[in-house]
Amino acid sequence: MIQKYSERSESNPLLKVINLKTNFYTESGVVNAIAEINFSLNQGDTLGIVGESGCGKTVTALSIIRLIKSPPGKIESGQIILEGVDILKFSRREMRKVRGKKISMIFQEPMTSLNPLMKIGHQISEVICLHQGLSKAGARNKTIEMFNMVGIRAPDKCFFNYPHQMSGGMQQRAMIAMALSCNPRLMIADEPTTALDVTIQAQILNLMQKLQKEIGTSILLITHNMGVVAQMAKNVIVMYAGRIMESAPVEDIFEQPYHPYTIGLLESIPNLASVKAKRRLRIIPGNVPSLFNLPTGCKFSNRCAKSYSKCLQEEPPLVSVSPSHMCKCWLYV
Amino acid sequence: MRINNKIIKKNLTMGIGILMLLGVVIVSILAPWVSPYDPDKVDILHRIESSSATHFLGTDLLGRDIFSRIIFGGRYSLFVGFISIGTSMILGVFFGIIAGYYSGKISKLIMWITDILLSFPLIIFGAMVGMIFGPGIRNTILAIAIAFLPRFVRISRAAVLSVKEEVFIAAAKSIGMSDFRIFRIHLLPNISSSIIVMAVIWLSDAITMEVALSFIGLGVQPPTPSWGTLLNDNMRFFLMQPMGVIWPCIVIAWTVQALNLIGDRFRDILDPKMR
Numbered sequence: 204m205i206q207k208y209s210e211r212s213e214s215n216p217l218l219k220v221i222n223l224k225t226n227f228y229t230e231s232g233v234v235n236a237i238a239e240i241n242f243s244l245n246q247g248d249t250l251g252i253v254g255e256s257g258c259g260k261t262v263t264a265l266s267i268i269r270l271i272k273s274p275p276g277k278i279e280s281g282q283i284i285l286e287g288v289d290i291l292k293f294s295r296r297e298m299r300k301v302r303g304k305k306i307s308m309i310f311q312e313p314m315t316s317l318n319p320l321m322k323i324g325h326q327i328s329e330v331i332c333l334h335q336g337l338s339k340a341g342a343r344n345k346t347i348e349m350f351n352m353v354g355i356r357a358p359d360k361c362f363f364n365y366p367h368q369m370s371g372g373m374q375q376r377a378m379i380a381m382a383l384s385c386n387p388r389l390m391i392a393d394e395p396t397t398a399l400d401v402t403i404q405a406q407i408l409n410l411m412q413k414l415q416k417e418i419g420t421s422i423l424l425i426t427h428n429m430g431v432v433a434q435m436a437k438n439v440i441v442m443y444a445g446r447i448m449e450s451a452p453v454e455d456i457f458e459q460p461y462h463p464y465t466i467g468l469l470e471s472i473p474n475l476a477s478v479k480a481k482r483r484l485r486i487i488p489g490n491v492p493s494l495f496n497l498p499t500g501c502k503f504s505n506r507c508a509k510s511y512s513k514c515l516q517e518e519p520p521l522v523s524v525s526p527s528h529m530c531k532c533w534l535y536v
Numbered sequence: 537m538r539i540n541n542k543i544i545k546k547n548l549t550m551g552i553g554i555l556m557l558l559g560v561v562i563v564s565i566l567a568p569w570v571s572p573y574d575p576d577k578v579d580i581l582h583r584i585e586s587s588s589a590t591h592f593l594g595t596d597l598l599g600r601d602i603f604s605r606i607i608f609g610g611r612y613s614l615f616v617g618f619i620s621i622g623t624s625m626i627l628g629v630f631f632g633i634i635a636g637y638y639s640g641k642i643s644k645l646i647m648w649i650t651d652i653l654l655s656f657p658l659i660i661f662g663a664m665v666g667m668i669f670g671p672g673i674r675n676t677i678l679a680i681a682i683a684f685l686p687r688f689v690r691i692s693r694a695a696v697l698s699v700k701e702e703v704f705i706a707a708a709k710s711i712g713m714s715d716f717r718i719f720r721i722h723l724l725p726n727i728s729s730s731i732i733v734m735a736v737i738w739l740s741d742a743i744t745m746e747v748a749l750s751f752i753g754l755g756v757q758p759p760t761p762s763w764g765t766l767l768n769d770n771m772r773f774f775l776m777q778p779m780g781v782i783w784p785c786i787v788i789a790w791t792v793q794a795l796n797l798i799g800d801r802f803r804d805i806l807d808p809k810m811r
Contacts, residue, residue: 270709274639303711315703320725329721330711381711422725 215287216243217421218389223281225259225266228274234494236262237445239281241521244389244438247424249415251436251453253429253468255491256413259445260425264391267423268306269298279365303335307382311394313374317366323374324350324362327381334385349380352417353410372403376410383414390415391423396431408434429472433457441465444492444502447521451528461530463507501533509534546801553797560791564610571604575761584777586704593779595806596770602780606787612762616673616755617743620680625735627681628688631717631728635689636696638738646689651791653686662745666754676755680742695727733802740795747788763788 225237226352237259244250252260265271266278269290282289290301310316317326327349328342337345343362350358353376366374375395382390392411396404408431415422424435432439432453439456441449441464449462460466467487477484489506492498498505504514513533563570572592586594592603635643635650653661686734696780698721699705708718749755750764758765763784770780 268710272708299712299714301712302709303713308707308710310703310707312703318702318704318705318708318722319723319724329713332715333712378707506765 210414217246218244218423219282219284219451220263220267221282223263223266223283224279224399225262225271225276226279227276232495235445236276236494237266239521240442240445240447242440242447242450244421244423246388247415247419247421248437248474249424249435251424251426251432251439252442253427253432253439254442255427257491257494259378260427260440260442261393262445263442264308264425267389268302268308268391269293270302270308283324300334303330303387304385304392305387306389307385307387308391309375309378309382309395312398313371313378314366314398316378317374318367319366322347322362323364323366323369323377327377327384328465330381330384345384346380349384350377352414353377353380353383354406355380371399372406375399375403375407379407379410379414383418383420387420389423391425393425394427395424397426397428404431411435441468444494444497446502446531447529448532449528449530450521455525455528459528461524461528461535462503462532463509463534491495501531546804549797550801553794553801556790556794557798560610560787560794561614563607564614565603567607570662571601571607572725573601573604575600575605575608576759577601584773586777587779593783594776594777596780602766602770602783605766606763606783608763609763609766609784610787610791612673612756612760613689613743613746613764613788616680616746616762617739620677620746621684621735621739621742623677624681624684625688625731628685629692629724629731631685632689632692632739633696633723633727636693637700637715637719637723640692647693650686650689654690658683658741659748662749663752663754666749671754671757673756673760676746676749679749679755680745683745684738687734687738692727692731696728699723699726714740730806733799733806735794736802737799740792740799743795744788744792779784794804 220240220242222239222241223237224235224239227234227236233362240263242250252263254260264273267283269278271278278291281291283291285301285305290298293301317323324343324346328339331337331342331345332339335342336346347358347362350361355361355373355376361373369377369475396407396412401502411422412435414420422435424432426432436453438439439451439453440447441456441462443464449456449460456465457469459514460469464487470485471487473484487506492502492505498515500513500515500517501507501510501519504510507514511533519531519533519536521529524530524535524536557599577600579595581599582591582595583597583599584595585591588594591601594602594605596602596605606665631646635646656664662679662683665682669675669678682700705718705722708722746755746762747764747767750762753768756762756765758769767781770777770784774781
């Protein structure tokens, strides 16, 4: 399985996640949040991870940047290979040098990801001072340059603004400036536009695409919005209950989805045709199963319309259905 | 409109508190120039005199001018109060941040010791420390600082526990900031307001504690004229010269009241429900 996967991807991808497994040790038992997932991301590409709430998208992201809260969280096994080096073997000190410089992260809510007591400019120049060893004045110039780049108006004035003096969109731009200020190889965007309204969302996504081209950063985009994935990503991973259900190039996912879960997800996107026909929005029946109490076979079997006896007993492997398309379902084995 | 009036009124009381405190502080700082006599100058010929034109509040057993001794006493009492609360605050916040930010054995140990220390009543704890280290200004400061230490650890830990869950702390980590830097530029500014408020409120407690310790002979030692030692000295001839007890008490009450007026308003500002 793994062999096949690595054969498929280019010989030397930027990020390669191999058999990553993360558990949470809670009072009511051990929860397996991510079960041995594999994927890779090439230089300059965007990989979208989609799935319902609680399917392990954010845990995957936090595992890669190694910010899983421990305890209760723990990365059990696997390798995270960034530019050929396994960063899971890094010490805390070495990891600090990776964060911000090679991997950076944008969070969901820009309003809470900035310190309310600190001027925006100082928060951004903090990263530059940390990793590039510039003087205060140099860091300030670089910050203003970054502000210009992410389209913040009057950047030299904004430098001295407190976060509450800016709108959500501007705050998210500032966060992007912070994430990109040291030209990281990989930017993890954890639902970067969820807290923003649609017009600002479009602006932020365009900005991210533009900057990606300029800097050559790879983006790991985590979202539950299929529209965002369609616009941004080159490859898509569909996750469910901590497992990769389907992974394929973005066109394939939308044109020919294989996994019943992916099909369900795509059908539950509201569109104009169904509104005109006055059809009810399709949904996937049921809820995400509790991680304490997962079904024994395929984790989606209890909500799947196409499930049969084998699905309930045994978990299917992730198999190739076409050269670039993989699916974890007994229907295609 | 009514709310505005209320706020103005509250700010007025704080203003009065600040003025009262400033009065005490300025007089204490300027003591050598303000006081009419050397506080330690013994004048056996004029002992236990009542108020007169030459001796404002009379003289004590050794003929020392009580008015001058009260003014100089302010220096020592305020000094002990400020320094002990300051020391306690710095150490307490340090341990509190560590105990709140990390969740390992060290923070458990800190909280365990803190809980033990908190179970002693303040004054008994101070007396105990005073007895172990012996009396004197430096040891009084030490006793008060240690007595207030667990309280500062408690509140700063509680504040850190809520601030460390904020996303901007995760964002700071995600750009590779070290823990110490996170403490300094993210945690400290965000917890400082509640800690400063409590420091002001506890400052009045610290001053009364100094008075109490010195009064029972475990604090500042005579002939150093702190307010507590003045009370201790002058109690013995209270019936002959009541001014030597009454006036230190008035000054202590004045200072404590000033600090409480400021502290109450601070507490209101911090508590959003009171607004």
